[in-house]
Every structure is written in C-alpha cells, then in structure tokens.
Amino acid sequence: MLEFINENIQLIYLVILMIFVGIELIGHVPSVLHTPLMSGANAIHGVVIIGSIIVMGQAEHTLSLILGFLAVVLGTLNVVGGFVVTDRMLEMFKKKK
Amino acid sequence: MTTHILQIIYLIASVTFIIGLKFLGNPATARKGNLIAAFGMGIAIFGTIFLYTSPESGQHLHNLAFIFGALIVGTVLGFIAAKKVQMTAMPEMVSLFNGMGGACAMLISIIEFQHLSDGSLVGLESKLFIIIVGMIIGSISFSGSMIAWGKLSGNVKDKSFGKQQLINVGLLLVILVLAYFTIMGGVMDASTLFYAVLTLSLLYGILFVLPIGGADMPVVISLLNSFTGVAAACGGFLYDNKVMLVGGILVGSAGTLLTIVMCKAMNRSLLNVLIGNFGGGATGDAATSSSFEGSIKEVSASDAAILMRYAKKVIIVPGYGLAVAQAQHVVHDLELLLESEGVEVKYAIHPVAGRMPGHMNVLLAESNVSYDKLVEMEEINPEFNTTDVVLVVGANDVVNPAAKTDPNSPIYGMPILDVENAANVIVNKRSMKAGYAGIENELFYKPKTSMLFGDAKKALTELVSEIKALG
Numbered sequence: 001m002l003e004f005i006n007e008n009i010q011l012i013y014l015v016i017l018m019i020f021v022g023i024e025l026i027g028h029v030p031s032v033l034h035t036p037l038m039s040g041a042n043a044i045h046g047v048v049i050i051g052s053i054i055v056m057g058q059a060e061h062t063l064s065l066i067l068g069f070l071a072v073v074l075g076t077l078n079v080v081g082g083f084v085v086t087d088r089m090l091e092m093f094k095k096k097k
Numbered sequence: 098m099t100t101h102i103l104q105i106i107y108l109i110a111s112v113t114f115i116i117g118l119k120f121l122g123n124p125a126t127a128r129k130g131n132l133i134a135a136f137g138m139g140i141a142i143f144g145t146i147f148l149y150t151s152p153e154s155g156q157h158l159h160n161l162a163f164i165f166g167a168l169i170v171g172t173v174l175g176f177i178a179a180k181k182v183q184m185t186a187m188p189e190m191v192s193l194f195n196g197m198g199g200a201c202a203m204l205i206s207i208i209e210f211q212h213l214s215d216g217s218l219v220g221l222e223s224k225l226f227i228i229i230v231g232m233i234i235g236s237i238s239f240s241g242s243m244i245a246w247g248k249l250s251g252n253v254k255d256k257s258f259g260k261q262q263l264i265n266v267g268l269l270l271v272i273l274v275l276a277y278f279t280i281m282g283g284v285m286d287a288s289t290l291f292y293a294v295l296t297l298s299l300l301y302g303i304l305f306v307l308p309i310g311g312a313d314m315p316v317v318i319s320l321l322n323s324f325t326g327v328a329a330a331c332g333g334f335l336y337d338n339k340v341m342l343v344g345g346i347l348v349g350s351a352g353t354l355l356t357i358v359m360c361k362a363m364n365r366s367l368l369n370v371l372i373g374n375f376g377g378g379a380t381g382d383a384a385t386s387s388s389f390e391g392s393i394k395e396v397s398a399s400d401a402a403i404l405m406r407y408a409k410k411v412i413i414v415p416g417y418g419l420a421v422a423q424a425q426h427v428v429h430d431l432e433l434l435l436e437s438e439g440v441e442v443k444y445a446i447h448p449v450a451g452r453m454p455g456h457m458n459v460l461l462a463e464s465n466v467s468y469d470k471l472v473e474m475e476e477i478n479p480e481f482n483t484t485d486v487v488l489v490v491g492a493n494d495v496v497n498p499a500a501k502t503d504p505n506s507p508i509y510g511m512p513i514l515d516v517e518n519a520a521n522v523i524v525n526k527r528s529m530k531a532g533y534a535g536i537e538n539e540l541f542y543k544p545k546t547s548m549l550f551g552d553a554k555k556a557l558t559e560l561v562s563e564i565k566a567l568g
Contacts (some may be wrong), residue, residue, distance in 0.1 A: 022350030047344030051332035057158025058269035076171020084179035092462035
C-alpha cells in the first residue's frame with residue numbers, strides 16, 4: 001500500500017486536485033442542464049479509449065488482439081455516441097426570441 | 098521527441114476537459130463546451146495512435162490497421178445510434194454508452210492481466226492492484242448500466258427478493274477478499290481467482306441495479322457514470338497517462354456530486370435510493386389511505402378550451418406522461434395558440450419531472466419552446482396565486498400535496514409545485530392510476546381540480562382544435 005502511494009505520488013496529487021476541480025466545476029449548475037451535463041461527462045470518461053488503443057497497439061496474441069479490437073470499438077462508441085448525443089441535446093437550447 | 102509532443106497534447110486535452118465541463122454548466126456556453134471537450138478527445142486519440150512509444154521497448158504502436166478499423170466501426174455505430182435515438186429515450190442511451198465505457202475499461206484490465214500472467218507475478222503487486230480495481234469497477238459499471246438500460250427501455254422489470262441487501266454486501270465482501278488474494282498470491286492460481294473476481298463483479302453490477310425502482314434509474318446512471326470515470330482513471334495509473342487520469346477523475350468527482358444533487362432534488366439521500374425500494378414498499382400502506390374527501394370531476398375538452406382561452410395566465414406543468422405520449426410538439430402548439438389570443442403562458446419545470454433532471458427541458462426545447470418560458474420550481478411557485486388555469490400534463494407525484502401534508506407518505510418532504518394555489522387546475526392523465534411512487538393524489542379530488550382523461554397527445558390535440566373553434 002505504502003509502496004503504491006510512493007510509486008505514484010505525483011498521480012495521487014493530481015487525483016486529489018481533480019476531485020476538487022470536478023466538484024467546483026459543477027457546483028452551481030442549474031437543474032435544467034443536469035441531463036446534458038451527465039451525458040457530456042459520460043462522453044469525457046470515454047477517454048478510457050486511450051488505454052484500449054495502447055493495449056491494442058502492443059497486442060501480440062490473437063486473443064488480446066480480438067479483445068483489444070472489441071475494447072477500442074466499445075470505447076469509440078462511448079466517445080462518439082456520448083459527444084453526439086450531448087450535442088443533440090444542447091442544440092435545442094439555442095436562445096430563441 | 099515524439100513523447101514530449103504527446104505529453105503536450107495530453108496536457109491540452111486535459112485542459113479542454115476542464116474547460117468543457119465548466120462550459121457545460123451554463124446554458125449559453127454548454128454546446129461550445131461539449132465541442133471543446135470533443136476536440137480534446139480527438140487530439141488525444143490521434144496523438145496516442147501516432148506518437149505513443151512504449152516506455153519499455155521504445156517502440157511505436159503497431160496493429161494500426163486494426164486500431165483504425167475499430168475506430169471506424171465504433172464511430173459509425175455510435176454516430177448512427179446517437180442520431181437516431183428519440184429524445185424521450187435519451188436516458189437509456191446515456192446508460193448504454195456508459196456501459197460501453199465500463200466494458201472498455203474491463204477489457205483493458207483483462208488483456209493487461211493476461212499479459213502479466215505470462216510471466217511471474219511476484220513484485221508486480223502495485224500493477225496488479227490497479228488492474229483489478231479497474232476491472233472490478235469497470236465490470237460493475239458495465240453490467241449495471243446494461244440493467245439500467247433494460248429497465249428504462251422496459252425490457253427488464255424491477256425485481257427484489259428478501260435479504261437482497263445482505264446478499265449484495267456479502268457478494269461485495271467476497272469480491273474484495275478474492276481480489277486481495279489475487280494480488281498477494283500464494284493461495285490459488287492467480288488466473289482462476291482473477292476470473293472469479295470478474296464474474297462476481299459482473300453479477301454484483303446486475304444485483305446492485307436490479308432492485309432499484311425505475312424512477313430512480315437516473316440517479317443510478319449518474320452514479321455508474323462516475324464509476325466508469327474512476328475505472329478510466331485506473332488506466333491513468335496503469336499507463337502513467339495523465340489525460341486518462343484527469344478525464345476519469347473529473348467525471349468521477351463531478352458525477353458523484355451530480356448524483357447527490359439529483360437525490361437532493363427528490364429530497365432523498367443517496368443511501369435511501371440505493372437500498373430503499375421506493376415503488377415496492379410504498380404501495381402497501383398507500384392503498385389503505387385512498388379515501389379522500391370530494392370526488393373526481395371530469396371536464397370535456399371544449400370546456401377546458403373555454404377556460405384556458407379566456408384566462409389571463411396559464412401555467413403548464415409537464416410530466417413523464419407528456420414524454421411518453423410524445424406530446425411535446427402539441428403542447429408547444431397549444432402555447433402559441435394561447436399566446437396569440439393574449440394569454441400569458443409559462444411552463445413550470447419540477448427538478449425531477451420526466452425521467453431525468455433536466456429531461457423535460459430537453460424535450461420541450463426539442464419542440465422549439467423558448468428557453469425563457471421554462472421556469473424552475475422555486476421561481477414559479479409564488480406565481481401560482483395569480484394564475485387562472487394550471488394544466489398538468491402527465492405529471493402526478495410532483496404536484497401531490499401529500500408531500501407537504503402527510504408525514505406517512507413516501508414522498509413526504511419532496512418539494513412540489515404548489516398548483517393548488519391557482520384558481521383552476523386541469524389535470525390530463527390517461528387514467529386514475531397512481532404515479533411512480535404508487536400513491537394516490539389528493540389534488541385530483543379537490544373542488545377546483547377537473548380531470549381531462551386521455552393520452553396526452555390526443556387530449557391536447559383536441560384541446561387545440563377546440564380553442565381554434567372558439568376563434
């Protein structure tokens with residue numbers, strides 16, 4: 001445990017800072033925007049796709065290649081679907097006279 | 098050199114995520130915020146593909162053809178799904194995409210574990226720890242989101258059985274113990290343990306979401322959303338990748354806060370949502386208290402039309418029934434028609450109207466209702482005193498006075514729209530069936546309330562033509 005913290009101390013600082021940034025960022029969001037916000041955040045955690053690309057780019061066995069392919073497809077679905085759906089929701093919030 | 102450029106790209110992407118989330122919190126900048134974050138995601142993805150070098154071998158990524166193939170497949174499917182989905186089905190779509198992200202995190206952990214277990218696992222405890230944490234959270238998020246998706250789209254029914262909570266807690270403990278032994282080794286073959294943990298985590302996700310009522314799904318999706326964020330952040334530790342960490346943790350913390358805010362809007366605690374079975378438990382004692390004074394008064398479309406046409410001010414209270422009936426366009430027609438006759442029209446939006454907080458706004462905005470006409474609960478409540486007619490469309494629990502008057506009611510304490518302060522209340526419902534919470538609504542029995550039965554779309558269309566007939 002201690003070893004883990006020591007090895008990753010920089011990242012742990014980053015984690016703690018980001019926790020506060022995340023809370024600060026959406027502290028005063030009007031409830032009107034909750035659904036788009038959730039959807040937008042959903043797209044952002046699609047960043048997990050970076051990991052799947054790295055895994056796949058280093059895959060050697062057929063099995064990891066197949067699983068990696070699947071992971072990249074799913075990650076892309078999360079990213080693309082997430083951003084497009086959010087955009088569709090927000091498109092409707094244009095100010096109208 | 099390329100590694101340095103990639104690090105700068107990651108830095109820029111991380112900043113776009115922060116700015117994007119910030120902009121998403123304001124109606125004027127929200128759309129731009131989403132695009133900014135999407136841009137950041139794009140450069141991070143392509144930067145990784147072309148510039149990433151393995152810290153061990155110094156090699157660039159290979160299998161590029163497969164990577165691009167997967168990207169194209171995912172993009173096409175995701176784009177079509179996102180463009181085709183009905184606005185009313187938005188919540189289950191978000192849940193589905195969330196599940197995909199969770200599954201992606203789960204698969205990464207599985208592949209990395211297979212890779213590690215080719216050699217000796219001794220001395221790799223830190224790495225194993227992160228792999229297993231990412232796998233557990235990712236798979237819970239995946240299977241949980243799938244169940245949430247199934248529930249929202251009506252394919253999976255609410256199910257709870259005795260001692261469910263006990264079983265869940267027990268299962269979670271078993272998962273943690275097995276995970277501990279997988280990391281520390283020495284008990285059994287690590288692979289066997291690893292896959293046992295995987296299976297149980299998937300099972301846990303299912304059992305975790307299954308007993309939670311359909312009405313609480315938004316809260317659950319929001320929670321699972323932040324789970325996936327944390328799973329993505331585990332990838333950040335695994336690859337010492339800061340953009341994964343920033344994106345993941347941001348969503349993890351913002352998502353958790355959003356979950357709590359949503360619960361607050363319903364005046365319930367997160368714990369209460371997760372362990373209390375709202376719909377199920379409440380119906381029992383509610384059935385006994387169904388005798389209210391007064392009687393149900395039905396109103397015809399033409400009478401309702403006259404009432405509204407000659408009113409000074411009308412407030413429309415949209416609810417889930419409106420969403421189901423896809424009546425958002427008709428309600429907008431009604432609004433325009435009344436306005437052209439000189440009636441002041443506003444919409445009262447309860448924070449949890451529809452299926453998700455903010456869902457009603459999205460729906461009404463889809464049918465071109467002006468953003469300024471959607472008034473939030475706190476602002477509109479004082480206005481009901483001066484309102485001639487309130488038209489409740491497919492809403493029930495959010496206008497139930499029991500939330501204020503009956504301490505035994507399961508929704509007691511939930512803030513409601515004070516529609517009973519208006520001169521007249523017209524309630525459009527399909528039938529006298531109770532709402533989500535499964536409780537009777539005294540409002541319907543009040544002398545000033547009249548019921549306009551029928552499917553929201555049909556009833557409103559009729560109302561519109563009756564008002565037109567009045568000239």
